[in-house]
Amino acid sequence: MTRFKLQDYEGIAGSALIEEIRNLGEKLKGFNILHINSTLVGGGVVEILNSLVPLMQEAGLLARWEVLEGGPEFFNTTKQFHNGMHGQPVNITGEMLKSYLAAAQQNHHLVEGHADLIVLHDQQPLGLTAFRGESEACWLWYCHIDPRYAVPEVWYFLAPMAAVCDVAVFHLPEYARDLPLLQYFMPPAIDPLSDKNRDVSPKEYEEVLKRIGVDPEGPPVILQVSRFDRLKDPIGVIQAFKLVRKNRECRLILAGGSADDDPEGAAVLEEVRAEAEGNSDIMVLSLAPDANLEINVLQRRAEVIIQKSLREGFGLTATEALWKAKPLVATPAGGLVHQVLDGKTGLIARTVEEAAEKLITLLDNEELGKFLGATGREHVRQNYILPVYLRNWMKLLTMIARKR
Secondary structure: OOOOOHHHHHHHHOHHHHHHHHHHHHHOOOOEEEEEEOOOOOOHHHHHHHHHHHHHHHOOOEEEEEEOOOOHHHHHHHHHHHHHHOOOOOOOOHHHHHHHHHHHHHOHHHHOOOOOEEEEEOOHHHHHHHHHHHOOOEEEEEEOOOHHHOOHHHHHHHHHHHHOOOEEEEOOHHHOOOOOOEEEEOOOOEOOOOOOOOOOOHHHHHHHHHHHOOOOOOOOEEEEEOOOOHHHOHHHHHHHHHHHHOOOOOEEEEEEOOOOOOOOHHHHHHHHHHHHOOOOOEEEEEOOOOOHHHHHHHHHHOOEEEEOOOOOOOOHHHHHHHHOOOOEEEOOOOOHHHHOOEOOOEEEOOOHHHHHHHHHHHHHOHHHHHHHHHHHHHHHHHHOEHHHHHHHHHHHHHHHHHHO
């Protein structure tokens, strides 16, 4: 976990916000919070917890983080849940449900200790609610994806487990579902001091690009960073790039990795490589899950960044791009519409053809790109950086503590 101090963020977030966090922490001193997710490596939740938990501890909370263990069948099942929550057709069998509940039994010990609040991140640990009766803690389900399109066979299996909790947290108000519990809305954030988002030196910049085989000079680069997941539409990005390349000299880089709880990543990567085969202007980079500095440098190398997600919980890769003041083209999916304000902090594109058109607009208009990049960075600074997120957490915990 990262070990930055609250004071390290004052230059970015302002001293007033840091002081507010400290004051809230004084009132919550000793509050015991347990975070549970399903992987220690890869994915936005991991990045958030790596930075959030130490700052919670500094603010006075007794915060800790545990990771659910499971076998291949469990993670295959939860990946199907993930797809189904995004509205994709899935085939959920009785054996899959058994493996999911068996994993909860196997991890029963995670919720045995004392806690004032147990936070279950996403659908993987929801099965632990079967042991709610043995716990005096308040329970919270934090759903990091957009559940509006969830298919019935997944939602109606998971919803009763979520209903056992006291609180459900969604990123945005429009994600609210019909659940008999308090619903709270809190978008995620990036850590501006982490290796993925901090400033890099010229030496680091050159060394990283050399290591991953990217030319620091040459034609403009269009970049998408994301897990190799069909919901990120990497094939659509390639199709849009091919339209752009007909009229503009440029290159495309698709960079991403996998998470321990995503067994489909390797298959999607092969599909992407097959689509890009024979095109020397397309680079497909499969990075390690912790290749944070590499992603940082790639985003700084790019002239234009695209995020063509078909479904999106929030889209922290877009947040990262905006923080680096890069012009961004994005689909109006999930949280992307709250970040990419069309014509103000980026450009919105709904189709492959629109994406190509907007990419050309930004390649041709450097001044527009600088304007969008500057306003995008400030939008992130005010709303989606770690100190703002921590302050929002402290407000939620204050409300929960009062109800106990």
